[in-house]
Amino acid sequence: MRINNEMSGILRSVTKPGRYTGGEFNQVVKNKADIRCRFAFAFPDVYEIGMSNLGIRILYHVLNEMPDVWCERVYTPWPDMQERMREAGVPLTAHESGDPVRDFDILGFTLQYELCYTNVLATLKLSDIPLRAEARGEEDPIVIGGGPCSYNAEPIAPFIDVFSIGEGEEALPEFCRLYTEMKENGTYTRSAFLYAVATQLKGFYVPSLYDVTYHEDGTVAAYTPKTPEVPKKIVKRIIADMDKAPYPDKLVLPYIETVHDRVVLEVYRGCIRGCRFCQAGMVYRPIREKSPELLCKQARCLYDSTGYDEISLISLSISDYSRLDELTNGLLTWTDDERVSISLPSLRVDSFTEELMEKISTVRTGGLTFAPEAGTQRLRDAINKNVCEEDLLRAVNIAFAAGKSSVKLYFMLGLPTEELSDLDGIAELADKVVKAFYDNPKRNRAKGVTVTISVACFIPKPFTPFQWEGQDSMEKLLEKQQYLKEKITNRRVRYNYHDARVSQIEAVFARGDRRLADALELACEEGIMFDAWDEYFNYDKWVDVFTRTGVDIAFYANRTFGRDEVLPWDIIDCGVSRAYLWHERERAYRHETTPSCAEHCNGCGANCLGGDTRWCK
Amino acid sequence: MISFDGPVLEKPRLLRVCFRKTGVLQYISHLDLMRTMTRVMVRAHLPIKYTGGFHPIPHLVFSAPLPVGAQSPREFVDIEVLREVDIEAVREALNSGLPDDLRAEKVYYPTTKLGYIASAVYEVSIHAENASQEMADACHAALVARPITVYKRTKAGSRDVDVSPAIIEASASYLSEVNEVLLTLHLRAEGGSFLNPDYIVKYIKERTGILTGDTAKEWYTVVRSHLCDKEGRDFS
Numbered sequence: 001m002r003i004n005n006e007m008s009g010i011l012r013s014v015t016k017p018g019r020y021t022g023g024e025f026n027q028v029v030k031n032k033a034d035i036r037c038r039f040a041f042a043f044p045d046v047y048e049i050g051m052s053n054l055g056i057r058i059l060y061h062v063l064n065e066m067p068d069v070w071c072e073r074v075y076t077p078w079p080d081m082q083e084r085m086r087e088a089g090v091p092l093t094a095h096e097s098g099d100p101v102r103d104f105d106i107l108g109f110t111l112q113y114e115l116c117y118t119n120v121l122a123t124l125k126l127s128d129i130p131l132r133a134e135a136r137g138e139e140d141p142i143v144i145g146g147g148p149c150s151y152n153a154e155p156i157a158p159f160i161d162v163f164s165i166g167e168g169e170e171a172l173p174e175f176c177r178l179y180t181e182m183k184e185n186g187t188y189t190r191s192a193f194l195y196a197v198a199t200q201l202k203g204f205y206v207p208s209l210y211d212v213t214y215h216e217d218g219t220v221a222a223y224t225p226k227t228p229e230v231p232k233k234i235v236k237r238i239i240a241d242m243d244k245a246p247y248p249d250k251l252v253l254p255y256i257e258t259v260h261d262r263v264v265l266e267v268y269r270g271c272i273r274g275c276r277f278c279q280a281g282m283v284y285r286p287i288r289e290k291s292p293e294l295l296c297k298q299a300r301c302l303y304d305s306t307g308y309d310e311i312s313l314i315s316l317s318i319s320d321y322s323r324l325d326e327l328t329n330g331l332l333t334w335t336d337d338e339r340v341s342i343s344l345p346s347l348r349v350d351s352f353t354e355e356l357m358e359k360i361s362t363v364r365t366g367g368l369t370f371a372p373e374a375g376t377q378r379l380r381d382a383i384n385k386n387v388c389e390e391d392l393l394r395a396v397n398i399a400f401a402a403g404k405s406s407v408k409l410y411f412m413l414g415l416p417t418e419e420l421s422d423l424d425g426i427a428e429l430a431d432k433v434v435k436a437f438y439d440n441p442k443r444n445r446a447k448g449v450t451v452t453i454s455v456a457c458f459i460p461k462p463f464t465p466f467q468w469e470g471q472d473s474m475e476k477l478l479e480k481q482q483y484l485k486e487k488i489t490n491r492r493v494r495y496n497y498h499d500a501r502v503s504q505i506e507a508v509f510a511r512g513d514r515r516l517a518d519a520l521e522l523a524c525e526e527g528i529m530f531d532a533w534d535e536y537f538n539y540d541k542w543v544d545v546f547t548r549t550g551v552d553i554a555f556y557a558n559r560t561f562g563r564d565e566v567l568p569w570d571i572i573d574c575g576v577s578r579a580y581l582w583h584e585r586e587r588a589y590r591h592e593t594t595p596s597c598a599e600h601c602n603g604c605g606a607n608c609l610g611g612d613t614r615w616c617k
Numbered sequence: 618m619i620s621f622d623g624p625v626l627e628k629p630r631l632l633r634v635c636f637r638k639t640g641v642l643q644y645i646s647h648l649d650l651m652r653t654m655t656r657v658m659v660r661a662h663l664p665i666k667y668t669g670g671f672h673p674i675p676h677l678v679f680s681a682p683l684p685v686g687a688q689s690p691r692e693f694v695d696i697e698v699l700r701e702v703d704i705e706a707v708r709e710a711l712n713s714g715l716p717d718d719l720r721a722e723k724v725y726y727p728t729t730k731l732g733y734i735a736s737a738v739y740e741v742s743i744h745a746e747n748a749s750q751e752m753a754d755a756c757h758a759a760l761v762a763r764p765i766t767v768y769k770r771t772k773a774g775s776r777d778v779d780v781s782p783a784i785i786e787a788s789a790s791y792l793s794e795v796n797e798v799l800l801t802l803h804l805r806a807e808g809g810s811f812l813n814p815d816y817i818v819k820y821i822k823e824r825t826g827i828l829t830g831d832t833a834k835e836w837y838t839v840v841r842s843h844l845c846d847k848e849g850r851d852f853s
């Protein structure tokens with residue numbers, strides 16, 4: 001950022017001015033004279049959150065590898081900063097150059113969670129860019145969205161010119177190349193470019209090129225492409241060979257504290273498990289691993305360029321990595337000497353071993369968390385969370401014997417087929433863990449045990465076997481939360497649960513369609529933003545906004561969608577077939593588990609996307 | 618990359634880095650500064666002493682924290698080297714990993730202790746629409762008045778405190794060429810730290826009405842220009 005005197009007056013009066021100053025080590029600054037395409041990559045949340053996102057870090061690197069493209073970062077300023085900027089008439093600027101965002105060629109948004117939609121609008125507004133795609137002129141940047149929410153981006157589609165569906169490492173450079181080509185050969189207009197993107201490139205969804213019609217009952221009738229050239233379905237892009245995928249050799253180092261301030265190493269993409277509520281587990285298929293040799297090289301390189309003292313191995317379920325031993329052993333040849341610790345964010349109970357506990361320092365020193373997700377074996381089978389009680393008790397016993405005295409367990413409430421007895425099961429499971437501690441002869445006798453139960457509300461997500469399920473009504477969710485609260489009588493058990501009202505709004509947007517755009521626009525006018533933050537989430541305001549724009553919350557959140565209903569996200573093909581998802585849903589109702597891809601391929605359909613995978617048949 | 622493979626010293630030797638913290642880096646906190654410096658030392662692979670414990674990090678000792686929003690041409694951090702090093706190479710290695718607004722100016726074996734720092738001089742330049750000789754006089758009168766009561770955060774909660782004991786000398790003058798009022802504050806270190814000059818600015822603001830105009834057009838800068846020892850000499 002350029003700090004002129006005006007900015008310095010503003011920065012002195014806001015919280016955490018370090019969020020806005022830029023100038024970080026390893027940031028990319030280019031000579032504007034060499035640049036043909038300026039790309040502003042926005043994370044629609046505050047700096048500390050956005051800086052930690054791996055996807056942006058990868059794409060920042062990929063785009064800046066192109067000599068004629070300069071990718072810069074943009075974050076949503078905290079409300080106090082927004083207010084000061086508005087007072088002073090200062091528009092939103094990009095982090096590296098300090099140039100106004102509206103002067104860029106392309107503005108990208110990564111959509112990581114539905115609750116950031118209002119921040120997308122606030123960011124556009126602060127940049128002086130018209131909110132609606134249709135209102136933008138030739139001088140405005142092309143606004144592109146991507147990330148997990150783009151698998152059903154319909155609620156925000158009227159504000160975005162084009163979505164990149166799937167993995168962006170190859171798609172975004174193609175997009176930028178087409179942009180510069182058309183700019184230079186004189187064929188560029190906004191609409192010509194968007195049409196070319198939709199029809200010549202693969203994996204791009206331009207919402208304005210489709211007419212959406214609805215049945216009388218409010219369900220979607222059809223998505224009709226405006227011309228025959230426009231694809232009927234947009235097939236997600238994937239990187240076929242992860243060993244050849246670009247990966248940053250440097251990371252921009254924040255000065256202020258961010259949420260994941262460490263080396264992050266993406267070990268593989270996809271998940272072999274197939275938990276039936278999990279969107280990531282489905283949309284990132286097929287599974288593609290990186291080799292331990294490459295990972296070790298990348299880790300060393302990133303350590304040298306950053307000086308971080310922690311390497312975090314990222315994937316949906318790290319213990320499923322088929323060469324985990326080789327990887328950890330490879331890293332341990334130097335990490336201990338350099339005083340670098342290795343951390344694993346996702347551990348399954350069945351893979352928790354004494355050996356792992358010794359090797360992984362964060363497992364050694366940090367808190368322990370496991371996610372049984374449901375309280376009874378029946379319900380765990382129904383959601384295909386293949387974790388059993390014995391595994392959990394074995395894992396906590398290893399931990400207790402090694403001196404740990406606190407465990408955190410994640411559960412979900414409101415899951416399809418759930419009954420009150422399943423909630424009893426949560427309380428009982430917690431009791432058993434407490435008992436396991438006191439029965440363990442090697443336990444830390446100086447301390448009492450604490451078992452924390454953290455309970456989220458189930459949210460039906462697109463492209464999961466539970467995409468058709470209605471969420472429990474608010475009354476029901478609150479009732480169940482209260483019921484569980486009363487069941488937990490053990491003083492060693494701590495119970496905390498998510499705000500059901502937040503989960504409901506999330507459910508509305510997760511399964512919403514384009515008709516929610518009016519609500520988002522009104523929410524933006526009303527100053528609603530930072531919904532993911534407790535201090536800003538305001539349920540009553542949302543209910544008011546929905547009422548005023550004629551949105552029926554229950555229609556989106558609580559209704560069970562029909563088997564043959566056209567879903568707003570049917571326009572996207574994520575590889576996994578609808579038939580497979582429905583089949584999985586039926587198995588759920590029969591409490592039948594489905595083996596992991598490592599045991600045997602279940603024919604989910606993701607293999608049609610190609611990719612170098614060891615399991616897909 | 619410069620490699621530091623000189624002979625191992627019999628016992629660790631204290632090495633001092635004098636650095637400046639200016640420009641955008643004025644907005645990062647002392648904690649952020651510590652983290653940044655730690656990482657730059659790690660990246661440079663300096664042969665220095667680390668802290669013990671579960672999570673060893675380079676052992677760094679800083680001079681009194683600079684408040685957020687203040688710049689300084691001369692701050693200090695002490696490290697302990699375990700090998701003989703070329704101090705010019707150390708400075709280069711650090712600067713190759715530091716941003717423009719945070720630079721190692723000098724690296725040397727000190728003859729003093731950081732604990733000798735007893736006072737500091739802050740220069741506060743106030744750019745305000747109503748800056749004038751009269752305004753500067755009014756500021757000066759406010760600065761020499763006693764007590765100087767500010768609403769201050771303390772260990773026992775926020776309350777009114779007379780901060781004048783922390784002031785050795787304070788004055789205000791008018792710089793007509795730039796139309797600014799300059800406050801020069803010589804403050805005493807109390808328990809290793811200094812009064813944040815922002816408190817004095819706020820006090821002056823309330824007493825004189827300076828800086829109460831359009832916030833987008835008025836600003837002030839704070840520079841800690843000197844750190845001094847007990848005798849009032851420049852610390853080094």
Ligand code: SF4
Pocket residue numbers: 272285286287597600601602603604605606607615616617
């Ligand atoms: S195609 Fe088979 S192995 Fe591949 S992700 Fe789908 S179910 Fe798993």
